[in-house]
Amino acid sequence: MISNRTRYLTQNVAKVLIWTAALLTIGVMMLILFQVLAEGLPVLHPRFFLDSPKNMGREGGILSTIVGTFALTLVAIVFAAPLGVGTAIFLREYTRETRISRIIRFGTDCLAGVPSIIFGLFGFVFFVIFLNMGWSILSGGLTLAAMILPTIISTAEEAIKTIPYTYREVSFSLGGTRWQTVTRTILPSAIPGIFTGIILSVGRSIGETAAVILTAGSSLVMPTSLFSPIRTMSVHFYILAREGISMEMAYGTGAALILLVLIVNTAANWLLNRYIRHRV
Amino acid sequence: MEAKDKIIERILLLIAFSSISILGLIALFIFGEGLPLIWKVGPRAFILGERWVPSQGSFGILPMIVGSFWVTFGAILLGVPLGLACAIFLSEWTPPLIAMVLRPTIQLLAAIPSVIYGFWGLIILVPLVRNYLGGPGLSILSGSVILGFMILPTIISISEDSLRALPPYYKSGALALGATHWQAIWRVMVPAARSGIVASIILGMGRAIGETMAMIMILGNAVKMPTSFLDSARTLTTNIGIEMGYASGDHRQALFATGVILFLIIMILNSSAIALSRRRRS
Numbered sequence: 001m002i003s004n005r006t007r008y009l010t011q012n013v014a015k016v017l018i019w020t021a022a023l024l025t026i027g028v029m030m031l032i033l034f035q036v037l038a039e040g041l042p043v044l045h046p047r048f049f050l051d052s053p054k055n056m057g058r059e060g061g062i063l064s065t066i067v068g069t070f071a072l073t074l075v076a077i078v079f080a081a082p083l084g085v086g087t088a089i090f091l092r093e094y095t096r097e098t099r100i101s102r103i104i105r106f107g108t109d110c111l112a113g114v115p116s117i118i119f120g121l122f123g124f125v126f127f128v129i130f131l132n133m134g135w136s137i138l139s140g141g142l143t144l145a146a147m148i149l150p151t152i153i154s155t156a157e158e159a160i161k162t163i164p165y166t167y168r169e170v171s172f173s174l175g176g177t178r179w180q181t182v183t184r185t186i187l188p189s190a191i192p193g194i195f196t197g198i199i200l201s202v203g204r205s206i207g208e209t210a211a212v213i214l215t216a217g218s219s220l221v222m223p224t225s226l227f228s229p230i231r232t233m234s235v236h237f238y239i240l241a242r243e244g245i246s247m248e249m250a251y252g253t254g255a256a257l258i259l260l261v262l263i264v265n266t267a268a269n270w271l272l273n274r275y276i277r278h279r280v
Numbered sequence: 281m282e283a284k285d286k287i288i289e290r291i292l293l294l295i296a297f298s299s300i301s302i303l304g305l306i307a308l309f310i311f312g313e314g315l316p317l318i319w320k321v322g323p324r325a326f327i328l329g330e331r332w333v334p335s336q337g338s339f340g341i342l343p344m345i346v347g348s349f350w351v352t353f354g355a356i357l358l359g360v361p362l363g364l365a366c367a368i369f370l371s372e373w374t375p376p377l378i379a380m381v382l383r384p385t386i387q388l389l390a391a392i393p394s395v396i397y398g399f400w401g402l403i404i405l406v407p408l409v410r411n412y413l414g415g416p417g418l419s420i421l422s423g424s425v426i427l428g429f430m431i432l433p434t435i436i437s438i439s440e441d442s443l444r445a446l447p448p449y450y451k452s453g454a455l456a457l458g459a460t461h462w463q464a465i466w467r468v469m470v471p472a473a474r475s476g477i478v479a480s481i482i483l484g485m486g487r488a489i490g491e492t493m494a495m496i497m498i499l500g501n502a503v504k505m506p507t508s509f510l511d512s513a514r515t516l517t518t519n520i521g522i523e524m525g526y527a528s529g530d531h532r533q534a535l536f537a538t539g540v541i542l543f544l545i546i547m548i549l550n551s552s553a554i555a556l557s558r559r560r561r562s
Binding site: 008011014017018020025087089100104110179207213214242262 | 289291293302361362373384387398491493496542543546547553
């Protein structure tokens with residue numbers, strides 16, 4: 001029999017430990033942000049965003065890497081969004097829990113856990129070499145598309161799941177076909193949720209390095225077509241920091257990267273909150 | 281109309297198989313590149329060999345396998361207690377103000393690119409370890425600490441979900457029997473949410489084993505069997521990440537073979553996590 005005093009003592013000790021863990025997590029996060037932003041923000045003059053890197057990145061800005069990052073992300077989304085949303089529609093509107101849907105879910109869950117370096121190896125041997133696309137925006141974008149597909153599928157599924165069943169009943173009772181129900185009723189109401197998933201995937205694409213460096217290359221030249229090799233901001237940051245080319249430029253790029261990720265994340269949150277409030 | 285709907289259903293079915301086909305393609309091409317070399321070297325010599333000298337044609341990846349497990353173990357040691365504590369905090373103890381800070385913090389932890397973690401580890405953590413604990417600083421310890429924080433979002437979100445998914449009478453029942461809030465959490469709720477928590481730990485391990493860029497920057501990348509947490513090490517992922525840029529021929533195939541082993545480890549971890557969360561659902 002444990003006395004009452006010990007029980008409440010244990011509870012208080014546990015409370016202190018758990019508070020410590022929560023505060024430690026917040027503290028470390030702040031420390032990381034503070035360190036990079038404190039050193040990096042002073043580097044962020046407008047010229048830093050409008051000039052391309054010169055002398056291997058020792059001077060100039062990061063314009064070509066910003067263009068590279070956006071081009072790559074755009075290609076990834078263009079390929080992954082229709083596939084992901086299509087899969088979610090199929091899983092939610094066209095099939096019940098069957099063997100097929102279980103296999104598809106298993107595949108999606110597994111794909112979500114594959115490490116980015118494996119995607120990089122795959123993209124290198126499949127897109128760059130086998131399909132002969134070379135190190136390019138297209139190879140990198142397609143590799144990223146494969147990587148973000150599970151995120152888009154699961155967020156789109158969640159979004160479709162929250163739509164009340166009555167929406168479908170009304171549509172069917174008015175003589176709508178399944179496809180009409182999907183395009184006129186389900187998708188319009190699920191769009192904000194789907195969009196949140198896409199924004200989250202944008203964030204992931206911006207931060208990815210391992211898969212991108214193996215498939216899109218690390219060229220600093222301004223890209224001119226989908227087949228141009230590029231260097232993204234993350235890859236640029238990695239190369240500047242690891243090869244010790246310029247700490248000042250590395251901090252600047254890192255701060256720009258963090259700001260971009262912050263903006264993307266805030267946008268996703270704002271959208272999600274609005275969407276939830278709208279629905280309930 | 282009917283016919284059009286049938287065609288659309290077919291197309292959607294085809295699309296729905298995209299993720300599983302990608303998974304298949306990944307396996308096909310990585311195994312296709314890697315298996316011939318494993319065959320040539322011999323599976324035993326490849327997995328249990330301790331010498332990795334590509335220029336002399338010796339390809340043994342045991343030090344990398346051991347390295348991967350050390351860092352992952354270290355990350356779990358830090359990440360699991362911290363993550364579980366945060367999950368309990370968020371699902372049971374949340375004073376609203378702190379929750380408003382903690383939740384976005386965890387989202388940010390998930391969103392920050394791994395190169396930023398690597399950089400921070402290199403600038404802040406590595407010198408700390410070198411000055412206070414000795415060794416090169418670029419070490420398993422530094423890597424584990426960074427990885428521990430990187431896997432927090434995975435552990436917290438899935439553990440929190442499984443704690444929240446418990447029927448409310450678990451907690452109210454325990455409280456009614458005279459348990460303190462903490463006893464209800466620790467003796468009733470955490471054990472009941474066990475399968476979800478274990479699944480979150482396994483997924484966290486998968487993330488830790490798969491992390492590349494941050495580890496390249498922090499671990500020091502020496503190819504040798506680690507003997508202490510202060511040793512520099514190389515993992516399966518960093519082996520690929522570092523050498524892929526210039527490898528060719530057998531050397532490149534050996535890197536794909538490293539990928540084969542990594543892929544297999546991840547698939548085993550993933551399937552067990554999926555099986556665990558299935559059991560939870562049913």
